[in-house]
Amino acid sequence: MPNPTAAMLVIGDEILSGRTREGNMHYLAGELTKAGIDLREARVVPDDADAIERAVRTLSGAHDWLFTSGGIGPTHDDITADCVARALGRPIDVREDALARLQAHYDRMGTELNEARLRMARIPEGATLIDNPVSAAPGFTLENVHVMAGVPAIFEAMVASVLPQLTGGAPLLSQSLRIERGEGDIAGPLADLADRYPDLSFGSYPYQKDGAFGSNVVVRGTDGARVEAAMAELAAMFGT
Amino acid sequence: MPNPTAAMLVIGDEILSGRTREGNMHYLAGELTKAGIDLREARVVPDDADAIERAVRTLSGAHDWLFTSGGIGPTHDDITADCVARALGRPIDVREDALARLQAHYDRMGTELNEARLRMARIPEGATLIDNPVSAAPGFTLENVHVMAGVPAIFEAMVASVLPQLTGGAPLLSQSLRIERGEGDIAGPLADLADRYPDLSFGSYPYQKDGAFGSNVVVRGTDGARVEAAMAELAAMFGT
Numbered sequence: 116m117p118n119p120t121a122a123m124l125v126i127g128d129e130i131l132s133g134r135t136r137e138g139n140m141h142y143l144a145g146e147l148t149k150a151g152i153d154l155r156e157a158r159v160v161p162d163d164a165d166a167i168e169r170a171v172r173t174l175s176g177a178h179d180w181l182f183t184s185g186g187i188g189p190t191h192d193d194i195t196a197d198c199v200a201r202a203l204g205r206p207i208d209v210r211e212d213a214l215a216r217l218q219a220h221y222d223r224m225g226t227e228l229n230e231a232r233l234r235m236a237r238i239p240e241g242a243t244l245i246d247n248p249v250s251a252a253p254g255f256t257l258e259n260v261h262v263m264a265g266v267p268a269i270f271e272a273m274v275a276s277v278l279p280q281l282t283g284g285a286p287l288l289s290q291s292l293r294i295e296r297g298e299g300d301i302a303g304p305l306a307d308l309a310d311r312y313p314d315l316s317f318g319s320y321p322y323q324k325d326g327a328f329g330s331n332v333v334v335r336g337t338d339g340a341r342v343e344a345a346m347a348e349l350a351a352m353f354g355t
Numbered sequence: 356m357p358n359p360t361a362a363m364l365v366i367g368d369e370i371l372s373g374r375t376r377e378g379n380m381h382y383l384a385g386e387l388t389k390a391g392i393d394l395r396e397a398r399v400v401p402d403d404a405d406a407i408e409r410a411v412r413t414l415s416g417a418h419d420w421l422f423t424s425g426g427i428g429p430t431h432d433d434i435t436a437d438c439v440a441r442a443l444g445r446p447i448d449v450r451e452d453a454l455a456r457l458q459a460h461y462d463r464m465g466t467e468l469n470e471a472r473l474r475m476a477r478i479p480e481g482a483t484l485i486d487n488p489v490s491a492a493p494g495f496t497l498e499n500v501h502v503m504a505g506v507p508a509i510f511e512a513m514v515a516s517v518l519p520q521l522t523g524g525a526p527l528l529s530q531s532l533r534i535e536r537g538e539g540d541i542a543g544p545l546a547d548l549a550d551r552y553p554d555l556s557f558g559s560y561p562y563q564k565d566g567a568f569g570s571n572v573v574v575r576g577t578d579g580a581r582v583e584a585a586m587a588e589l590a591a592m593f594g595t
Contacts, residue, residue, distance in 0.1 A: 155400075
């Protein structure tokens with residue numbers, strides 16, 4: 116049986132103007148190759164509704180999977196979700212499950228979930244959410260299209276949740292914990308924990324908020340009980 | 356008047372498999388932006404004749420300029436020149452002017468211009484050669500398509516020769532000198548020379564051959580007499 120095929124669509128004026136260097140194609144290409152999926156084409160288009168819709172329709176029609184990167188943030192030029200919905204003929208609106216994730220995240224951060232941020236809860240009907248362990252705003256899978264963030268740390272986390280489901284591997288479960296200490300403070304105990312749970316993967320994503328450093332720690336694995344156990348130890352260690 | 360538009364086509368299995376990180380898009384995007392040309396789309400396709408031809412036809416038809424990167428070397432999977440010729444309906448064969456450049460280069464290097472390397476002299480009828488100051492094998496411009504090497508140092512040198520001609524600037528003249536000394540030995544005198552010719556640009560491209568280091572120095576400018584004068588000084592300094 117030939118390998119399944121995939122395409123990538125990178126969305127963003129900042130790549131085509133030369134302001135930002137594209138940073139996700141190389142990672143996705145490597146991960147797909149490891150997973151036995153052939154990446155056959157990649158395209159970069161600007162924040163232009165017609166260009167995005169046309170590319171989504173063409174590439175999702177020509178390949179088994181399409182992965183998109185970029186354009187799902189809170190600003191007016193973040194139009195990827197709406198374009199994907201139109202390309203696949205689905206209605207789109209603020210969805211309760213996405214809204215709940217954002218609300219919980221911004222409550223924890225003590226930040227207002229304003230009109231602009233609400234935009235990130237716009238999810239097409241019938242789509243499955245993709246977890247965002249860094250900044251909560253979810254990606255989504257609609258039909259054969261996986262819509263993911265452009266920020267490399269988030270893109271990579273999203274690819275890690277999506278890929279096992281495509282290749283017949285066991286679904287990857289993930290839980291995250293926000294720890295109000297810098298990465299340097301938690302690195303030692305975290306490494307010990309990772310040693311004792313070699314079947315799980317541990318990721319740490321630093322953030323800075325009001326001048327204080329903190330870390331979002333993500334624990335991933337296929338065995339839910341093991342992920343729960345590691346999370347319980349983590350919470351006990353860092354007392355949150 | 357709106358800016359002219361451009362597209363980029365990156366050709367190479369090694370990018371889509373994740374073996375090599377794409378390295379030319381960011382550079383081209385920045386140079387086009389500085390030159391007032393809008394890069395509207397970029398695509399990456401594998402070393403597949405149908406995929407390359409289709410992309411060349413689509414992108415050259417939709418934009419004022421198309422820039423390609425990759426697939427013009429000596430191996431069997433370097434099929435860009437033949438695909439561009441077919442896409443634009445031109446015959447292609449080994450061309451005398453391209454052959455002469457390769458012959459001179461390999462004679463200087465004491466290397467045989469074998470059957471495989473002859474492949475790099477295949478140029479479509481009616482195309483204009485693009486100078487390759489590093490390894491001689493030329494790129495070419497056919498209609499609105501600029502076909503360039505994938506190796507970043509060569510790609511960048513080719514963009515530097517092509518761009519001024521597209522934007523109505525004076526054509527950039529270039530001459531190069533092969534110097535059998537390492538870059539560290541020539542850097543000082545070269546910097547002095549560059550100071551005295553602020554209207555010219557000086558590039559140095561290192562090479563290694565049979566364990567010895569050498570440098571190809573490229574002098575570029577719009578005033579032919581100035582380029583000649585700088586080249587004469589350079590030759591006197593390094594006695595070749």
